[in-house]
Amino acid sequence: MDQAPLAGRRVIELGTMLAAPFATHILSQLGAEVIKVESPAGDPTRSLVRGGPSGTFIAYSHGKKSVCIDLSRPDGHAAFCKLLATADALVHNLAPKAARKLRLTREECEAVNPRLIYCHIRGYAAGPQADDLASNPVAEASTGVMEANRINGRPSRLGPSYHDQFAGAYAVIGILVSMLQAQAGRPARPVEVGLYETGLHVASRDLVGVQLKTQLLGRAEREPHGEFSMPGYGAYLTSDERWIYLLMLNDGHWLKFCQAMQLPQANDASLATLRQRKKAREQCESLVKAAIAAHRFDDAAARLRAAGMGFTEVLPLERVLEAPQAHQPGKLRDVRFRGLAFEVPEFPALDASREGVQTLPPADLGEHTLEVLQTAGVSPRECEALVMAGAVATTKPGNFAWAPVREVA
Known part of the structure; x- marks a missing residue:
């Protein structure tokens, strides 16, 4: 050694x-x-x-x-x-x-x-x-x-x-x-x-972020919480009641998700950019929630993995060390x-x-x-x-x- x-x-x-x-x-x-x-x-x-x-x-x-x-x-x-x-x-x-x-x-x-x-x-x-x-x-x-x-x-x-x-x-x-x-x-x-x-x-990212908004907007405005600032970035419940956490950071991730779930929104130009999706936040969140809820966890995971999406199951502590990666x-x-x-x-x-x-x-x-x-x-x-x-x-x-x-x- x-x-x-x-x-x-x-x-x-x-x-x-x-x-x-x-x-x-x-x-x-x-x-x-x-x-x-x-x-x-x-x-x-x-x-x-x-x-x-x-x-x-x-x-x-x-x-x-x-x-x-x-x-x-x-x-x-x-x-x-x-x-x-x-x-x-x-x-x-x-x-x-x-x-x-x-x-x-x-x-x-x-x-x-x-x-x-x-x-x-x-x-x-x-x-x-x-x-x-x-x-x-x-x-x-x-x-x-x-x-x-x-x-x-x-x-x-x-x-x-x-x-x-x-x-x-x-x-x-x-x-x-x-x-x-x-x-x-x-x-x-x-x-x-x-x-x-x-x-x-x-906390420097958030402290600087509020200063930035204050100077740009003339008032203090916090950056939204990371999960809610990007529609589709968060935890969603599958049909067999397991939580899956999606990594949805950019436009490429959104497209991959729509393609993996075979959603018509893959070709919707009105939702192609993050700025557009933020304006249609409730619509996008409902779409993602429904898409995940339509599948069992293993099926959703297989689709997302094949599409190259980032995701994981939200695990309780007693199951964390069961993962092959941990061993x-x-x-x-x-x-x-x-x-x-x-x-x-x-x-x-x-x-x-x-x-x-x-x-x-x-x-x-x-x-x-x-x-x-x-x-x-x-x-x-x-x-x-x-x-x-x-x-x-x-x-x-x-x-x-x-x-x-x-x-x-």
């Missing part, structure tokens, strides 16, 4: 929930050794589902080592600093006030390890709100995403924590850039990513944990199946504490004293058990 791109790099994670753990998950998938440093209480995602780890923890913490340190204790902090001195990068999403309280600011960490790439994922980057707390839904609310996503008229979060994951991916980009700079002989550049600033960047080499990783088996999607890389990144199950809290600290120069006797003092902790057998499913009569 080939060596993974970040093999030999050590990354320390001080992360909870999603943003920082997602960033270090990517680094781990690229071959870095990731050491997840947790408090005695552990990452909250360890206890979110029936008293045990959630899907978030299993999906994004497999492959990492767990070290349990009480950073609020002077002896625990000193042990962490020894570990920090061996690292290439530190990734954390502590609140700014918490980072200062624990003496883990950039200046303090770089004093311990001048070559360290310091990465802080926070609610807000530099500015008047730098110390304010933010979460994924706060970023959605403050950058225009949530206002348009309403459930029963109430602005609501999207569901998946995309802003956390975007922020984690942006952090990885920053870390890799800093590594390239170090290879070129320049000082490692710290990385700072705000959830708010991430949300701004992700091609390098796309899923078999992970076992507490007697349960999981197929965990890989970070998408061209040669993911050949890069030799070891499969490690999600670590129990403190499973690698002594091993990792001793590699950082803490002697066995010192480790024993730290454990006795409660400054560090190791795995406790039976530290959790998933509550059994209760049968409903």
Whole structure:
């Protein structure tokens, strides 16, 4: 097998929930050794589902080592600093006030390890709100995403924590850039990513679009939602009650669809352009809806595929990994944990199946504490004293058990 791109790099994670753990998950998938440093209480995602780890923890913490340190204790902090001195990068999403309280600011960490790439994922980057707390839904609310996503008229979060994951991916980009700079002989550049600033960047298309309309029309007017701005671009129900999502972006797609469904509108010049179809939106939507409703899913899919149309079935989560595409080499990783088996999607890389990144199950809290600290120069006797003092902790057998499913009569 080939060596993974970040093999030999050590990354320390001080992360909870999603943003920082997602960033270090990517680094781990690229071959870095990731050491997840947790408090005695552990990452909250360890206890979110029936008293045990959630899907978030299993999906994004497999492959990492767990070290349990009480950073609020002077002896625990000193042990962490020894570990920090061996690292290439530190990734954390502590609140700014918490980072200062624990003496883990950039200046303090770089004093311990001048070559360290310091990465802080926070609610807000530099500015008047730098110390304010933010979460994924706060970023959605403050950058225009949530206002348009309403459930029963109430602005609501999207569901998946995309802003956390975007922020984690942006952090990885920053870390890799800093590594390239170090290879070129320049000082490692710290990385700072705000959830708010991430949300701004992700929303930039829509933010610029409303400015464009304001200047062209003299009033603020939003771009219509992507599905409704292009008739035929959306989900439609087949005769056997399966939803099919159509990709209808341009005039060529419209023509292919009409031909695939043998519709007379294939020769209708009044609907040939997107501009014309937008003016006749209701007519076009009714036409597409009726055309799909006239066929069973398999028949509609065969017609669309033969015509070269883009489409897919709208799948529930429990069926997503049934697709043959998902089971091609390098796309899923078999992970076992507490007697349960999981197929965990890989970070998408061209040669993911050949890069030799070891499969490690999600670590129990403190499973690698002594091993990792001793590699950082803490002697066995010192480790024993730290454990006795409660400054560090190791795995406790039976530290959790998933509550059994209760049968409903």
